[in-house]
Amino acid sequence: AQTVTQSQPEMSVQEAETVTLSCTYDTSESDYYLFWYKQPPSRQMILVIRQEAYKQQNATENRFSVNFQKAAKSFSLKISDSQLGDAAMYFCAYRSRNRDDKIIFGKGTRLHILP
């Protein structure tokens, strides 16, 4: 069975600095999707960034980028120029490409932004 591990329950970063959130996963599959979701306090969970496993190029969305290391089964999220609005719980997630659409979530990393 697939698993997703986020080893950092909480992190803090100074405003305007860069922070990296770690995520590792375990799977025997070769084709899958990886996601980072953001859940601000008392607000809806939204997608931050996604990565298809067959793509070697790391996904980027504005200040958010990933470091996808398929062989190492690592999928870290880098947030550049951190802003107060980035404070949230971040979840790493794995989804197989087969018929089963279940997503496996990590336990989350709570990110604090220090002014």
Place this chain on the structure above:
Amino acid sequence: DVKVTQSSRYLVKRTGEKVFLECVQDMDHENMFWYRQDPGLGLRLIYFSYDVKMKEKGDIPEGYSVSREKKERFSLILESASTNQTSMYLCASTVDSYSNQPQHFGDGTRLSIL
């Protein structure tokens, strides 16, 4: 934009009550999901559905059931609520099982069982 609407943001019920949590999506998505979210445990899948009248157990289905009579609506039912079911409940949907599209989430229902 996809809209996933959960009927209540906050709900307080008593032990032993039958509780209904409703979720509606407006984008004709095939797949719908119910999770519970607890501190330190992340999101755990309760049930999911690929189509109308179809349901599949997730990782923690005990004490819950679901109903999907219409494509846009997926209901979570607590047959006899217990205090250990106090939690945040999240509903989500995806267009189908094959695309790279992410799950879209509702705002969540914070349920307290007294």
